[in-house]
Amino acid sequence: MPPVFSHGDLRLYLLSLLDESPRHGYDLMQALSDRTGGTYSPSAGTIYPRLSKLEDEGLVTKTVDGRKTVYEITAAGREHLDARRGDLDGIEAGLADTVRLIADEVRGNVRAAMRSLQADLAAARDAGRSAAASPTEPENARTAARTQVQRADTAIDEFRSNVRADLRTHVARTGALDPSIIEELVMALDAAQAQVRRALRG
Known part of the structure; x- marks a missing residue:
């Protein structure tokens, strides 16, 4: 930046x-x-x-x-x-552009992390359905399901770590954080949780 x-x-x-x-x-x-x-x-x-x-x-x-x-x-x-009024007008326009760029950068990072999480959750859901479709091998299905749960845990932990690092870096650099970014993050997490629950109910 x-x-x-x-x-x-x-x-x-x-x-x-x-x-x-x-x-x-x-x-x-x-x-x-x-x-x-x-x-x-x-x-x-x-x-x-x-x-x-x-x-x-x-x-x-x-x-x-x-x-x-x-x-x-x-x-x-x-x-x-x-x-130097003309120079000052240019400075103020540049400040407005900088604020927009930084806010867009943080929002983009949050959206990218959410897309990655949703893709991992969808893959875990599909794998879970495939395992459930093999009733002749219940133990193998259970083992596969545990593997997918671990995969989901890893994806969630990675998402949490990446977003936390992005937010802390932004606050350390700028000293502020637009509340709308956090509201968007919370809404996306709620939507992802609802999607998982729907998938688990079949």
């Missing part, structure tokens, strides 16, 4: 956030996370050096309010922002 902000874009976007209202550093970090749908959670080591540079350039000022340092855009900062 490409970086959320290209070189120099974060600096301009911080200026645009300060144009909305004065903010302290944590507010800016939270606003960036909120505006990017959780796909970007910057550290203090990323934000404060850029704020310091904006201050050096006379584009922002800072004042100490208790234990917080509040940053505010200057008139020169607003002029700079107005001059």
Whole structure:
């Protein structure tokens, strides 16, 4: 996945956030996370050096309010922002595209894992029916059925492990997770369970 902000874009976007209202550093970090749908959670080591540079350039000022340092855009900062309004529009469009790409990637991984699970369950169901069709060899049929149950266990464990890894990687990378993705996962699991129960009832 490409970086959320290209070189120099974060600096301009911080200026645009300060144009909305004065903010302290944590507010800016939270606003960036909120505006990017959780796909970007910057550290203090990323934000404060850029704020310091904006201050050096006379584009922002800072004042100490208790234990917080509040940053505010200057008139020169607003002029700079107005001059680069077209660049800012491009940054915001790119952010929207990045959020969509990441959400689509996670949904695609969940759907692929569900398709694999459903295929394994269908194969286990067909094998179970084949074993049941051999009444002259009940012990062999029982052994074959246990083998298929083990196969289903392996498929379920693999699915669980893969989805958990995908979700944890996504959260570690972005700091957020769209609830609709989990709702879709739960619905797919419910559907798969219902399909198994129908198959077992014959």
